[in-house]
Amino acid sequence: MxxxxxxxxxxxxxxxxxxxxxxxxxxxxxxxxxxxxxxxxxxxxxxxxxxxxxxxxxxxxxxxxxxxxxxxxxxxxxxxxxxxxxxxxxxxxxxxxxxxxxxxxxxxxxxxxxxxxxxxxxxxxxxxxxxxxNTPLPPTGAGIFAAYAGEHAGLLEALQGFEEMRKAKRKPMTDRARGMLLRRLQDLAPNDPAMQVRILDQSTFKCWLTVFPLDTDKPAAPNPQNDRRQVTNGWID
Structure with a gap:
């Protein structure tokens, strides 16, 4: 250099x-x-x-x-x-x-x-x-993730891990897909890098092709077996 x-x-x-x-x-x-x-x-x-x-x-x-x-x-x-x-x-x-x-x-x-x-x-x-x-050119490829993460090394690592998972599933990401992913992350966790890392890790672990709210954010599904037991015992919540 x-x-x-x-x-x-x-x-x-x-x-x-x-x-x-x-x-x-x-x-x-x-x-x-x-x-x-x-x-x-x-x-x-x-x-x-x-x-x-x-x-x-x-x-x-x-x-x-x-x-x-x-x-x-x-x-x-x-x-x-x-x-x-x-x-x-x-x-x-x-x-x-x-x-x-x-x-x-x-x-x-x-x-x-x-x-x-x-x-x-x-x-x-x-x-x-x-x-x-000089005025920088818009980032492309993996540079899109680096530009978005800025100084948050953990967020960049999570983004790269998600992209590697997509490659392993033979679903590589285009620049358009990367931009859509970042907009989706921003919608789910606005300006919250720590939450965005957790969301990305969830999708990477479960091999999802995009990101979703954390499972812990979803209400617990009703258990029909518990409902039947309550009726049998003569009481209902």
């Missing part, structure tokens, strides 16, 4: 924060190097993992630590199907190169008041772009 050749910014508050792991400080520097003139970075955990030879799980933990400490802010952009299409990482600390907050939406404002960097630094930010900051 080709390493970016841009300058990075690490404020003293980040460098000397003893609560931060060393790799979190390094990752913060990389985030500042990948920010474009809007002040945010849209690189994925997979990109950072390949860049620093770390696991995606570790990268997720480092970014979460930076967010908890208030050094970055995360925005998740979803489409109309609630599929994650982009994650934006904003640097929450003022620096000579990066605005601390997203620029205002008023396009009639002059550049100096719209959140853009000062003129002397504007050219620096203009050059500080990579392909990962």
């Amino acid at each position: 080709e390493n970016p050749s841009y300058w990075a910014v690490v404020p003293a508050s980040v460098r000397y924060d003893k609560k931060l792991r060393a790799n979190a400080k390094l990752l913060y520097a990389e985030i500042t190097a990948l920010c474009n003139k809007q002040g945010y970075c849209s690189a994925s955990n997979e990109y950072f993992a390949g860049l620093y030879d770390l696991s995606k799980k570790t990268i997720g933990e480092l970014i979460s630590q930076l967010a908890r400490c208030g050094y970055v802010r995360l925005d998740i952009v979803r489409d109309e199907r609630q599929v994650v299409v982009e994650r934006r990482i904003w640097c929450a600390i003022e620096s000579p190169f990066l605005p601390a907050d997203p620029p205002p939406k008023n396009q009639g404002t002059s550049p100096e008041n719209s959140g853009d960097p000062p003129p002397k630094n504007r050219e620096y930010i203009k050059e500080n772009k990579t392909s990962i900051n």
Whole structure:
């Protein structure tokens, strides 16, 4: 992987924060190097993992630590199907190169008041772009599940397990089928990844081709044998 050749910014508050792991400080520097003139970075955990030879799980933990400490802010952009299409990482600390907050939406404002960097630094930010900051293409194939799951590793694992079960039954999923599955999951458990995992696991275990409400959510069926016993004994509930 080709390493970016841009300058990075690490404020003293980040460098000397003893609560931060060393790799979190390094990752913060990389985030500042990948920010474009809007002040945010849209690189994925997979990109950072390949860049620093770390696991995606570790990268997720480092970014979460930076967010908890208030050094970055995360925005998740979803489409109309609630599929994650982009994650934006904003640097929450003022620096000579990066605005601390997203620029205002008023396009009639002059550049100096719209959140853009000062003129002397504007050219620096203009050059500080990579392909990962472009508007991403809609995900396809297995990437649809990864985009939907976002940072929820358990949900992604459950989605992949369901798809493997479909393949084993010789009923492989198309992109349309994946989208229908995600919409069905969202209907059954809106914005509840833990419940969605349980629903997926149920269908995978029972080899169902789609997902249904959990069995525990269904009312218990009446037992005719119990009803007959109650009538024989002279009482009925």
